[in-house]
Amino acid sequence: MPLQLSTELGSIHVTDHAISILAGSAALDCYGLVGMASRKQLKDGIAELLGRENFTRGVEVRRVNEKLHIDLYIIVSYGTKISEVAHNIQSKVKYVLNEVIGLQVEEVHIFVQDVRVSK
Numbered sequence: 130m131p132l133q134l135s136t137e138l139g140s141i142h143v144t145d146h147a148i149s150i151l152a153g154s155a156a157l158d159c160y161g162l163v164g165m166a167s168r169k170q171l172k173d174g175i176a177e178l179l180g181r182e183n184f185t186r187g188v189e190v191r192r193v194n195e196k197l198h199i200d201l202y203i204i205v206s207y208g209t210k211i212s213e214v215a216h217n218i219q220s221k222v223k224y225v226l227n228e229v230i231g232l233q234v235e236e237v238h239i240f241v242q243d244v245r246v247s248k
Contacts, residue, residue, distance in 0.1 A: 132197075134231060143230055149188035152199050152237075155225035156188075161214035163204040166242035196235040199226075204243040215239040 131142040153165055165187030189200040199222060205214050219237040226232045 132232070143232075145190040146185065148190045148197075148199075148226065148230070148232070149185040151225055151229055152190070152201065152222045153185055153188045155221045156201055156203065156218045159214065159217045159221055161206050161209035162218065163206050163245050166202045166204050166240075168200075168202050193235075197226075197232055198236045198238065199234055200238045200240065202240045202242050204245055205241055207244050207246045211241055211244075215241070 131144045132148070134141040134143065156162060156165070167186050168189060187202040189202075191198045191200065201218060201222070203214075203218065205211055218239060222237050223234045226234050
């Protein structure tokens with residue numbers, strides 16, 4: 130169900146897919162992130178690293194009581210402080226969705242699926 134925003138010029142419909150693209154792109158700009166991970170698929174206990182063409186599979190957009198919640202499934206770089214990486218991603222995603230679309234995101238949940246040595 131698309132999100133509807135009303136302006137003085139008319140209405141704007143934004144799909145969950147578009148929101149997930151913006152959220153995933155914002156997350157990929159953050160230091161310490163190797164990439165996005167698939168929400169559901171684990172192979173032999175190792176998270177699948179998603180490429181740029183399908184990283185939206187690692188983002189879930191939910192509406193809880195008319196508030197927007199974003200879930201990000203990520204793979205972080207070995208040697209980085211996971212809490213700092215997660216906090217930076219949360220801040221960046223909230224900022225981008227607020228500035229680009231004008232959405233007020235209530236919560237950004239981070240699920241660390243794996244830790245890898247970045248190349």
